[in-house]
Amino acid sequence: MFPALGVAIGVIQHRRLDVVGAVVLAGIIVGTVVGLASHNARLVLVEGSVPTAVFGIACLGSLWARRPLMFSLAREFTGPDTTRGQEMTRLWQYEGYRRVLRVITAVWGVAFLIEAALRVVIVYNTSAGTALAISKVTPFVFAAIMCAWTVAYGTRQKRKGERMAAAAGVVIAASHTQAPSPEVTKPVRRGQ
Numbered sequence: 001m002f003p004a005l006g007v008a009i010g011v012i013q014h015r016r017l018d019v020v021g022a023v024v025l026a027g028i029i030v031g032t033v034v035g036l037a038s039h040n041a042r043l044v045l046v047e048g049s050v051p052t053a054v055f056g057i058a059c060l061g062s063l064w065a066r067r068p069l070m071f072s073l074a075r076e077f078t079g080p081d082t083t084r085g086q087e088m089t090r091l092w093q094y095e096g097y098r099r100v101l102r103v104i105t106a107v108w109g110v111a112f113l114i115e116a117a118l119r120v121v122i123v124y125n126t127s128a129g130t131a132l133a134i135s136k137v138t139p140f141v142f143a144a145i146m147c148a149w150t151v152a153y154g155t156r157q158k159r160k161g162e163r164m165a166a167a168a169g170v171v172i173a174a175s176h177t178q179a180p181s182p183e184v185t186k187p188v189r190r191g192q
Helices: 002-014 019-037 041-046 049-064 069-078 083-091 095-125 128-177
Strands: none
Touching: 019 049, 041 095, 041 128, 049 069, 049 095, 069 083, 069 095, 095 128
16 A cells, blocks of 8 residues: 555656666565465465566566666666666667667566566475575565666776777777878869
């Protein structure tokens, strides 16, 4: 009830959807319906993987949207009205930047679907106590791995872009400082 109220208030006050809140709310709703629909203890444990799967599907589904989910989440976390948020919006005009965010979104989507599937396998192949213990730790492990990968990938892509821009700058600068070749400056005579 409270997450739904928080998302609704955010939409009314700021005239925009809180992406993080909406994704969390969708996961809670789906997980609650699954939990209430069955009275199976294992399904209650599996319920924890439902929001994870919803997030993974949302990431992959957003690849066909104007902007992928990870772009929206990153901008939401940095603040869309902050200098960094505005810089992210400005950078969206570049194909390379858009490609990097789409790759990040795709990898996160697949990773979270793998995590959800792994948790289901653990629930059905171990004792309830073991499954409960592992399912409490797994989200943190996956989130840490994904954050580390994202930082490493983003840093590598940023350096690659900077090298390409520097090389292009050198080529552009060189083309402006070189004297034209004699063939270009040679006057054309009629009859030749």
